[in-house]
Amino acid sequence: MKTQPMKTIFRNLSGQHALPTALALVSLLIAGCNKPASDQGDSSGGVIKIGEFASLTGKDATFGVSSHEGTVMAIEEINAAGGVLGRKLELLTEDNQCKAGETATVVNKLIARDNVVAMLGEVASSRSLEAAPICQANKIPMISPSSTNPKVTETGDYIFRVCFIDPFQGTVMANFATKTLKAKRVAVLTDVKSDYSKGLAKFFKERFVANGGEIVTELDYNGGDKDFKGQLTAIKAANPDGIFVPGYYTECALISIQARQLGITVPLFGGDGWESEKLFEIGGPAVEGCYLSTHYSPAVGSELSKKFVENYKKRWNGKTPDALAACGYDSALVLADAIRRAGSTEGQKIRDAIAATKSFPAVTGAITINEKRDATKSAVILKIKDGKYEYLETVGP
């Protein structure tokens, strides 16, 4: 397929560039103000500028890279089919390097300097929560592909997501623990630095206890930690039937390794944050027999999903798409569809059109945006087997 003109700007992708200094940012903002009207990304013809903030480098980089690859592919396909409102889409991507505070900097730049008409991002809820108030204040519609913490869209009426939320995901995994794992006593290990982890832990516990289960111990860590032996020793002493770890892949893999080293043999399980090819690289045999819930499996799905897997492999050197790629792809499609229906690139009109999204045919399932600006969708449960994600079941909303 011929690639249509689409400029994707990476900054700090290699991590070589230092953080922009305050001075550099100020000059960028001034430069933005001096732009001719034709470059303001509005209704005046030319390209339609879409901002994307993503974790392309740093601790959770596979999240940002996968999501970005899906997003880029969607934009390329839309442009190849003629664009939107007779104009091409231009995706301007900024790397937040997984650093707290950096998202606010890059999102402000995309809005003030680049005049994007809408924003796509992020995967991690804590980083979406950093961007959301900025987009809301500037009336720039934002669609998160895969942030699941409820607070993200509660920020305001310009903030949307194309995925389910953690009250649902927590319920799915609590019911899985009760019914499939037949667990009665579960330990929970939460990343207190992550809004996602804290929320998912809470929603899991509520349902598991309502199912008649017991939380035998609850312990914490900080994202970025490497040593979990203290917590795991206490967990072992509590003798649970399973350990719920609502974390991200690096820590989940290290926790699995150290649990096995301490002789803990019960399954570990968690949510979508477990999804990364790095989980196997880091965790190796220790993650075998663990479980997770997520948004999508390339193993099942519609004709649309099959086509997506095929095209993604072609576009990205044979790589199989994960849930993050699929959600990233869907977020761009939903946005483009909304701009088309809005017939305009005005923030409020795009906002209204996103809010009116109904049964949009997407790779991760039909997307209807509900009154809370979330999508109501199914989850899939995967088992880690032979260094791969094995599809187990789909759980409807």
Ligand code: PHE
């Ligand atoms: N749902 C996670 C969060 O909100 C992010 C995530 C999505 C991670 C999909 C992996 C896969 O933080």
